[in-house]
Amino acid sequence: xxxSPNRLLATVFGAVYLLVGLLxxxxxxxxxxxxxxxxxxxxxxxxxxxHNVAHLLIGAALLIAxxxxxxxxxxxxxxxxxxxLLLGIVGLFILNSAANILAINSADNVLHFGSxxxxxxxxxxxxxxxxxxxxx
Amino acid sequence: MSVIxxxxxxxxxxGAGVIHLALVISSPLAIGIPLVLLGVxxxxxGVLILVKDCLLLPxxxxxxxxxxxxxxxxxxxxxxxxxxxxxxxxxxxxxMGIATxxxxxxxxxxxxxxxxxxxxxxxxxxxxxxxxxxxTSNPMAKPASxxxxxxxxxxxxxxxxxxxxxxxxxxxxxxxxxxxxGTMGGMxxxxxxxx
Numbered sequence: 001x002x003x004s005p006n007r008l009l010a011t012v013f014g015a016v017y018l019l020v021g022l023l024x025x026x027x028x029x030x031x032x033x034x035x036x037x038x039x040x041x042x043x044x045x046x047x048x049x050x051h052n053v054a055h056l057l058i059g060a061a062l063l064i065a066x067x068x069x070x071x072x073x074x075x076x077x078x079x080x081x082x083x084x085l086l087l088g089i090v091g092l093f094i095l096n097s098a099a100n101i102l103a104i105n106s107a108d109n110v111l112h113f114g115s116x117x118x119x120x121x122x123x124x125x126x127x128x129x130x131x132x133x134x135x136x
Numbered sequence: 137m138s139v140i141x142x143x144x145x146x147x148x149x150x151g152a153g154v155i156h157l158a159l160v161i162s163s164p165l166a167i168g169i170p171l172v173l174l175g176v177x178x179x180x181x182g183v184l185i186l187v188k189d190c191l192l193l194p195x196x197x198x199x200x201x202x203x204x205x206x207x208x209x210x211x212x213x214x215x216x217x218x219x220x221x222x223x224x225x226x227x228x229x230x231x232m233g234i235a236t237x238x239x240x241x242x243x244x245x246x247x248x249x250x251x252x253x254x255x256x257x258x259x260x261x262x263x264x265x266x267x268x269x270x271x272t273s274n275p276m277a278k279p280a281s282x283x284x285x286x287x288x289x290x291x292x293x294x295x296x297x298x299x300x301x302x303x304x305x306x307x308x309x310x311x312x313x314x315x316x317x318g319t320m321g322g323m324x325x326x327x328x329x330x331x
Binding site: 003004005008009012088089092106109110111113114115116117118120121122124125126128 | 139142143146147150151154158183186187189282283285286289290292293294296297298300301304305
């Protein structure tokens, strides 16, 4: 695993997002599932229950893919990265509206955009030889 | 060029592309159309240099990276001389400034890379003429270890995310974000953001 950037990244990010998802529940007591105003995780990142569940699902997908194979981790890295890129951009437009069902704030947008760039970059740019071997 | 450098270039291009596209919303048609073309070109180039495993159109990319800065400067000078501040009112300082940083980074790295390529080609040509047994492999193309590569990519991702998000927040589309999302302990309180 340590030789594949995609597997390493998926495993590390998966573990971190699972942890963030679990920690999120400590900040969301009294916050509704889709509340547009959530609690603050680590005093910075705003989350509601739906946001926590999303973190748990994404963390689980990344972790399982990272522990499975290079192909799976590349695919999940690219898909999650693209989803985060979309969320990072859309997030700016929905912040002040009822559509903000993830209770996103500016700090979340930084995190989402950074994660998107890293996941997409590694997914698209690394482990080319493994992909070429798989197609051969 | 190493995959790490290519990743940094790609991330910078993605950041600049997203910012230029976000500026389209508040721009008049004459400025909006070049911004759309520029943003789409930057995003496409940023993704393709990762997918294709090589630097595509480096000379054109170099020119494209500094083009926004030149056009912005030209418009600012024109707006000052006429005087007609409405010409540049849609190009807010913070997003344009951050996109320019990305552009200058791309142009700088490409300049160094192209110069090294030329030097390597010249050296190889000279060595081939004198000694046919010389190893001509490019030391810059050595594959990085997974951990080194990931560390470099994560640093780049965090930097690009931390620069791009305030830039997006400073566009007209993102201005509303500040009201709801707070200022992240002052991080989003950049002069010119709420102009």
